[in-house]
Amino acid sequence: MIDINERFSEKKNFFNRLIFVYIFFACLFLYFIYKTFSLQVSSFTDYEIASLKNKTREVLIQPRRGIIYDRNGEIIVNNVPSYNLIINPSEINDLDSTLSNIKKIIDLSDLEIKNAQDNFSLKKKLNRELILKTNLTNEEIAKFEVRKYRYPNLFIAERYSRKNMYPYLFSHSVGYVGSINEEDLQDILSSQDLKPRETIFKYSNGYLKGKTGLENIYDKQLRGFFGKRIYEVDANGRFLEEKETIDSIDGKDIYTSLDLTAQQVSFNELNNRRGAVVAVNLENGGILSYVSSPSFSVNDITNGLSQKEFNKLLNDDDKPFFDRAGQGRYSPASTIKPAIGLFGLEKDLIDWQYTIDDIGFFVLPEDGRIYRGWRKDGHGIINLQDAIIESSNTFFFSLAYQTEVNELVKYLSNFGFGKNICLDCFYPDKGLLPSPTWKMNTHNFGWFKGDTVNLGVGQGYLSATPLQLAYYSSFLANKGSLNNFSFVQNNKDVIRNNFMTNNINDVDWKKIHESMIGVIENPKGTASRLKNLKEYIIAAKSGTVELVSTETKEDYKIIRETEGNRDHAIIIAFGPMPNPKYAVSVVIENGESGGSVAGPVAIAVLNSLIKE
C-alpha cells in the first residue's frame, strides 16, 4: 500500500500528466479548427466551385449545319430528317420483354438487339437514352404512332442526315462532310471555348466536318455554334435533373454562285468522260459551273460506304475522286495563242498587219530543229488574226522565238497561269508556269530557245488547270479586268485584278475578240463546226494537247490505238458577243479535238447560261 505522502505526490503527478495530455490534444484541436476554418471560410469559394463542378455536368448540343443554295435559291445540300427509335433504359426493368414487345411492330435485327443488350445497363445506370434503331421507314413510324400508348417508354426522335440533293453534280465543288477525329473535335470545340464532352446530336452520324469543297472551306460558317445543357449528376454521372439549356446556334446558310442548270448541262455534256468544265460569271468572278467527270455520290461517302465499294471508287482508273477542274494539270495548247499574240503587240514585236509565210513548220535558227504546225502544208501568208482563227503554229513559234522568255512568263502570269486565282476553292493546283530559273532548279538544265518556242503554242512545260483556263478565258473576255473567282455570292474578300499594260488598247482587245469569234464563225476557223450548235455569237479558242509527239498523221494513227495516248481536247469560250457575260473552259481527256469534242460542251453550257 502507499502512504499519504506518496498518495499526495501520486495525485499531483496524475494531475500534471492528465493536464499535459489535455493540453496536447487542445493544441491538436486548435490546429483542426484552424484547418476547418481555412476550408470553410478562407477557401470557401474554391470548394464551393469544386462542389458545384462535381454535381453539374455540361452536355453539348450539336448545332444544325447551314444549308447550301445555288444562285437561284435552289437547295443543293440540305439537312434531311431521319427517325430513330429510342428507349429510356432507366424506366425499363426487363429489357428482353420490352424488346420482344417492340419486335411485334418494328423489326429489330440481331445486331440491333445485341447492341441494345450490351449498352442497356450502362445507359440505365447513367440515365441516358438508348437508340434501338436508326432510319425508321415511314411504315414503321406509322405502325408505331398508332400503338404509341402501349409503349410508354419508347419514343421516336428526329435526327438529321446531311444530304446533297444532287449527289453527283456537286461532288468536287460543294464536296462532302464526314465524321471527325479526336483532334479535329478538340480544335472545333476549343474555337468555341468548349471542351469535348458528351453531346446531344442533331445528326444520326454524330459530329460532322466538311471534308472537301465548300463544305470544308466554309466549314466554320456552316457549322454553327454548339449549345449546352446543364444537368445535375451524382457521383456516377447519372443524370438527375436538367438545370439549364443554352440552345445551339444553327450554322449560316451559304448562297453560292453555282447555277444548278449550268451544272446539270455541264455534267450531262461531259457524260462521264474524263474531263472538266468550269463556267464563270464575268461580272463578279462567281463560279457558275464546276464539274469534274467522272463523279461519285457524296451522299454515299457521307452516309457510309462499304470498304469494298469505297475501294472500287478509289482504284477506278478514271479516278472519280480526282478534282480535274481544280487540280488536273493540262497544257493550254493552242488556247494560249491569244495571250502570246497580246504579248507580241505589247512589246511591238508585231502589229495586226504583220505577216509571216507559214510553210507548215518553223526552223529554230540555233540548231536547225523543226517545229511543225498541225497542217502539213502550212497556212501561207498569215497575220495575227488569221493565225488565231486557223491556229497557225508557225506564226506563234516565230513570234515566241522573238520574245524574251522572262518577260513572256511574267506577262502570262497576268492571265492567271502559275497562281491561285480562286478565293475559296478546295486546294486548287497552281499549274505550272515555267521559267529559266524554275527549269534550272528542278531539272538542273538550262533554258533552251526551243522551250520558249514551245511556250508560244502552249506546249512543253506550261500547264494549267481548267479553273485557270476559265480564268484566262474570262480575262480575255473582260479585256483585262477581272475579280478573283469565288464560289459564293457577295464574297467580301473579292479582289479586282487589272491588266498591267502600256500598249494594249481597246482596239487590240476588240480584234482579239473578233479573232476568237472567227474561230467559230470563220469557215477556216478551227471550231467552225460549232457554228450550227451555238445560239449566240461566241468567241472561242480551241486547243489539242499532244501527249505523244508525232511527226506525221500516220504516226498519230498508230499511237491513238491506245486511248491514253490520244490528245486532250481543250476549249476556252465566252459570250454572248460583243458584250460577253459568261466564260467557260472545257477539257476532255483524250478527246482529240478541241474544236469538235470540247467545243460542243462549251457551247451547250454557254447557251444554257445566256438563255437564263
Place this chain on the structure above:
Amino acid sequence: MKKIIDSLKTGIYFDHYLFISITILSLMGLVFLYSASDGNTTTVIKQSFFVIFGLILMFIVSQPDPDFYKNNSLIFLIFSIILILLTLLVGKEVNGAKRWLDLGFFTLQSSEIVKIALPVFLAAYLYDKTLPISLLNTLVTLVLIFVVANFVRIQPDLGTSLVILIAGIYVLFLAGLSWRFIGVSSGIFILSLPFIWNNFLEPFQRQRILTLLDPTADPFGSGWNITQSKIAIGSGGLQGKGYQMGSQAHLDFLPETETDFIFSVIAEEFGFIGVCILLSIFFFILLRCLYLALNARDRFCRLTIGGLSLLFLSTIFINLAMVIGIIPVVGMPLPFISKGGSSLLSFYLAFGIVISMATHKKLMQK
C-alpha cells in the same frame, strides 16, 4: 415526501452534466444520421433503439460501486478477449474483415468491448503500484496492451487496434510511467518506423498514408475519399448548405456518409457554425471528465476516468483528423454520431463507468 426524494437522490448515482450533454449529442446524432443515410428511416429507427438502450445501459452501469469494476476487471477483460478470439474463429466476414459476432438480434463488434475492458483492467492493475511504475510492471502491461491490440489488428481493424493501443498507454502514462522509459521507447519506436512500414502495414494502409501526403496525386483513385470530403467540408462554408441539402453527401460523392465521414456531412450541411456547436458539446463532455478525474475518490477512479476520457478524446480526434485529411483514413466512427450499435454502446458503457467512478464517494469521506 422530501425524504423519499432525498433518499432516492442519494441512492441513485447520476451526473446530470454528462447525462444531458450525451443525450443531446445522441439526439443530434440521430438528426445527422437521418440526412447522412439519405432519409433512411430504418437506419435511424435502429439507431434510436441503440440510443435508448445505450442511455439505459449507461444509467445501469453507473450504479455499482467502483470497487465492483476494480474487483471484476480481470473477468471483464478475459470475457472480452474470449469474444475477440471467437470473432476470429466464427466471426461474420464483411469485405474481407472479420470483425463481427452474429448474436442473432445484433451483430457485435467485439473489439468495441475490449476497448473499454482493457483500460479498466489496467487501472485496476496499476492503481496500487508504487511510483514510478517498475520496469517489470511496465513491460507486463505493454505486452498485454500489444497482444490485445494485435488480436484486433489481425481482424483486420487498424483503427480500433490503434485506439486500444493508445488507451492502454494512456492509463500506463497516467499511472506514472517513468519518463526515462518514455524517452527510450519513443526513441526505439522512431528508429523502428521503417521496419513497421515494411512489415506491419498492409499495402492498402501504406497507400492511405501516401495518399495523405499528396491527395492530389491520384484524385480519382485512393485520394478520392479525402478530396471529396474536403470539398464537402469546404463547400459548407460558414452557414452550411442546409439540412439534407448537401450535394456532396446526397449525390454519392462522399463515401461512408453514415459512418466514417458523417462529420463531412455535418460540416457541409451546417457549415463552420454547426461544426463549432458540435465541437463545443464534445469539449464540454471532455472538460467535465477532466474535472471528474481530478476530483475522483481514489487512484483507481482517477486512472479509469482519465483513461476512458482520453479514449473518447482520441476517437473524436482520429475521426475528425481523418475526414479533414490530417491523418490517413483508418476507419473510425465519430462517437455518439456515427451509425453502428457496438461503437455507440461501448461509449455509453464507458461513460456509465465514468459516472460510477465520479459519483460514488468513499464512505469514510461522507
